[in-house]
Amino acid sequence: xxxxxxxxxxxxxxACGSGGKETAQxxxxxxxxxxxxxxxxSIVYKDMTADDPWIxxxxxxxxxxxxxxxxxxxxxxxxxxxxxxxxxxxxxxIPDLIYFQGGDYQFAITQKILEDLTPYIEKxxxxxxxxxxxxxxxxxxxxxxVWLSPTTTKVPVVRQDFFDKTSSGKTxxxxxxxxNYYNFFKEAKEKNGAKFAYTVPGDLxxxxxxxxxxxxxxxxxxxxxxxxxxxxxxTKFEKDKLEFYAKLYxxxxxxxxxxxxxxxxxxxxxxxxxxxxxxxxxxxxxxMYNSKSVSQNGKDATVMPLPPAKGAGEGYLPIDVxxxxxxxxxxSVSKNKDMAFAVLEFLASPKGQMLEKLGIExxxxxxxxxxxxxxxxxxxxxxxxxxxxxxxxxxxxFDPSTPFLSEAATKSLDLVASKSTKDNAFIIPDDxxxxxxxxxxxxxxxxxxxxxGKTTIDxxxxxxxxxxxxxxxxxxxxxxxxxx
Numbered sequence: 001x002x003x004x005x006x007x008x009x010x011x012x013x014x015a016c017g018s019g020g021k022e023t024a025q026x027x028x029x030x031x032x033x034x035x036x037x038x039x040x041x042s043i044v045y046k047d048m049t050a051d052d053p054w055i056x057x058x059x060x061x062x063x064x065x066x067x068x069x070x071x072x073x074x075x076x077x078x079x080x081x082x083x084x085x086x087x088x089x090x091x092x093x094i095p096d097l098i099y100f101q102g103g104d105y106q107f108a109i110t111q112k113i114l115e116d117l118t119p120y121i122e123k124x125x126x127x128x129x130x131x132x133x134x135x136x137x138x139x140x141x142x143x144x145x146v147w148l149s150p151t152t153t154k155v156p157v158v159r160q161d162f163f164d165k166t167s168s169g170k171t172x173x174x175x176x177x178x179x180n181y182y183n184f185f186k187e188a189k190e191k192n193g194a195k196f197a198y199t200v201p202g203d204l205x206x207x208x209x210x211x212x213x214x215x216x217x218x219x220x221x222x223x224x225x226x227x228x229x230x231x232x233x234x235t236k237f238e239k240d241k242l243e244f245y246a247k248l249y250x251x252x253x254x255x256x257x258x259x260x261x262x263x264x265x266x267x268x269x270x271x272x273x274x275x276x277x278x279x280x281x282x283x284x285x286x287x288m289y290n291s292k293s294v295s296q297n298g299k300d301a302t303v304m305p306l307p308p309a310k311g312a313g314e315g316y317l318p319i320d321v322x323x324x325x326x327x328x329x330x331x332s333v334s335k336n337k338d339m340a341f342a343v344l345e346f347l348a349s350p351k352g353q354m355l356e357k358l359g360i361e362x363x364x365x366x367x368x369x370x371x372x373x374x375x376x377x378x379x380x381x382x383x384x385x386x387x388x389x390x391x392x393x394x395x396x397x398f399d400p401s402t403p404f405l406s407e408a409a410t411k412s413l414d415l416v417a418s419k420s421t422k423d424n425a426f427i428i429p430d431d432x433x434x435x436x437x438x439x440x441x442x443x444x445x446x447x448x449x450x451x452x453g454k455t456t457i458d459x460x461x462x463x464x465x466x467x468x469x470x471x472x473x474x475x476x477x478x479x480x481x482x483x484x
Contacts, residue, residue, distance in 0.1 A: 036068070037068070038059075038063075038068040039067075039068065039336055040070045040072050041071055041072065041096045041097060041336055041339055041340050041343060042071075042072045042073075043071055043072065043097040043343075044074040044075075044088065044095045044097070045073075045099040045384065046076075046081045046101055048073060048384075049073065049075075052073070054355070054384055055071045055073060057360055058071060058346065058352075059071055061351055061352065061355060065346065065351075067342055067346070069343065074088070074093065074095045076088055082100070082101055082103035085098070085100070085103060086106075089107060089113070094113060094331045094334070095331065096330065096336055096337075096339075097328060097329075097330060097331075097343060098329045098330075098331060099329075100145060100326060100327060100328075101326045102326070104144065104329060105427065105430060106430055107329075108145075112332065113333060114145075114331065115144070115329070115330040115331065115332040115334075115337060116144065117143050117144065117146055117330065117341075118139075118140075118143045120330075120337075121139065124341075124345055124348075125345070125349075126345050126349045126350075126352070127146065127341075127344055127345055127348045129391045130386055130388050130391060131146075131390065132150065132390050134319055135147065137321040137422075138322070139324070141322055141323055142323030144329055145323065145328065145329050146324070146328055147326055147327030147328065147385075148348060148385055148386040148387065148388045148390075149383070149388055150387060150388055150389075150413070151319050151416070152281050153209070153281065153282050153316050153416045153420060154209035154279040154280065154316065155209070155280065155305050155306070155316065155412045156198075156206075156209070156278070156279045156306040157277065157278065157279070157280060157289055157305050157412075158276055158277045158304050159297070159304070160301065160302045160303065161297075161298075161300040162194070162276050163304050165188075166184060168180065168183045168186075168187045169184055169187075171183070171184075172184045173307070175310065176306070176307045176310045176314075177214075177310055178214050178244065178309050178311050181210070181211070181309050182244075182247075182248075182253075185198060185276070186253065188276035189252070189253060189276055193273070194273060194274060195252075195255075195274040196253060196276075197253040197277055198254055198275065198277045198278070199255035199266050199270070199275040199278055200254075200255070200258050200279070201261045201262050201265075202258070202260070202261055202262065203444060203448075204245065204447055204448075206278075207245060208241075209316050209317045210308055211245075211308075211309045213311075213314055213317075213318070213421070214308070214309035214310055214311030214312060214313060215238075215240050215311060216235075216237035216311070217235075217238065217313070218313040218315070218318060219232065219318050219423050219424045220232055220318070220423055220424060221425070221483055222237070228480055229476065229479045229483055230476060231467070231472060231475070231476060233443055233447075233467075234463075234464045234467055234472070239457060242451060242457060242460075243457050245450075245451045246450055246452075246457070249452060255269070255275065259448060266278055270289070271292055271293060271296050273297070282409075282412035282413050282415070282416045283405065283409050283412060283413050284382075284387070284405075284409065286305060286406075286408050287405055287406050289303050289408075290302055290303045290406045290408045290409065302407075304411075307419060308419050314419065315419050315421045316415075316419055316420055318420075318422060318423035318424075319420055319423055320425045321423065322425050322427045328385060344385065347386050348385075350393065350395075353386050353392050354395065356387070357383055357386070357392065357394075357404075358374075358378070359378055360381075363377055364377050364378045364380075364381045365378060367396060368399065369399075371396055371397050372394060372399060372402075372404075373398075373399040374402040378402075424483050426478075426482045426483060428475075429478075432471070432475065435471025435472075435474055436475060438470040438471050439467050439468075439470045439471040439472040439475060441470070442466050442472075443463075443467055446459070446463040
């Protein structure tokens, strides 16, 4: 810890990441001249390389608008990105723009080397306009990361041809109760020769996306009869939910190998017809599922998004608004903060969003007959910063033969918009993170053992005691101090 503190002090004194002195007196959002030598902005981003075509496209796009910028890629050692990035920052190399995928809290709060983005966003034109309500609330609660992408919500999908062979599917759509989901799972498996109805990659999160709220788990922390908050997964609602999951497992409706499944083997099971239903992130991931399913199984195998189960509550997993779980930060010791934010502002601009969402003209798409037509390479492209469709107005309409999003992807976005609620989860302080990890480890082990039949549900009270002893009691106290 002492080494980290000394490193932070050194960083704040020398501004190693960009050179020169700290420039806190800069006016947020002010423009930089496009004349003379380009302003170098260093950037670190997961899975990006120095020859990434995105870098050149951003430079050329900004130069055309009068901002002469050079993006300098900073490499990160191979391995777990958040850990390797942490080592890079602690070494004194602090890029101007930093993509975090976890591990940002200590640098924002403890070491204070991340810029408060509030004034930049307030004075922006395009970044602010591209934020959805969840982005706005997260940035308000934690102003060190900005991430203009939809909330990552898992939506269940079934192949349309599988759905059409059932009689319970229509009933499910009319009333997606827990019982109707159970009946649909049984019939979808039996009528289509699937090995199981549902598969998930290693834990129960993607089952929870469908069923948690229906069982009453409408937020991470639930208010008890005494008015105090308790951890939802230590309540009767969780007990009932786990009993239901155990029933699915015992009857072969839940993949018997779900604990060892990974995302790729989960998807393969779906494309191969072994699983009738899987869940994927709304929008582009559902789009990919649709394309691959049709490619492998024919035009009738389009995917169909399903609603969350309805019961005590209704909705996909409650959305955490305490902070962005990933996103872009600006170094507080950068000498070019305005230009760094100008990069983000360009990406959120109309021309920047064309790049972010569609790729490079002539490679990922072409303009034919005044319409946007994607090439085969479009599937390789992904947005680095702006995946939201808020205020996205492309210059041309999309060619019907290569739509921007499939009907399934659009439907998944609509379902998430209409069937989502905010969570009351809060940021776990660094000094409580170990307790949180230990308590959640107790929960995950117990939940997996109940579902797979290794432990009976009558051990639930003992699990609650173990959860509290592992750190849950302190977390509960913190929740009651924090949640208003």
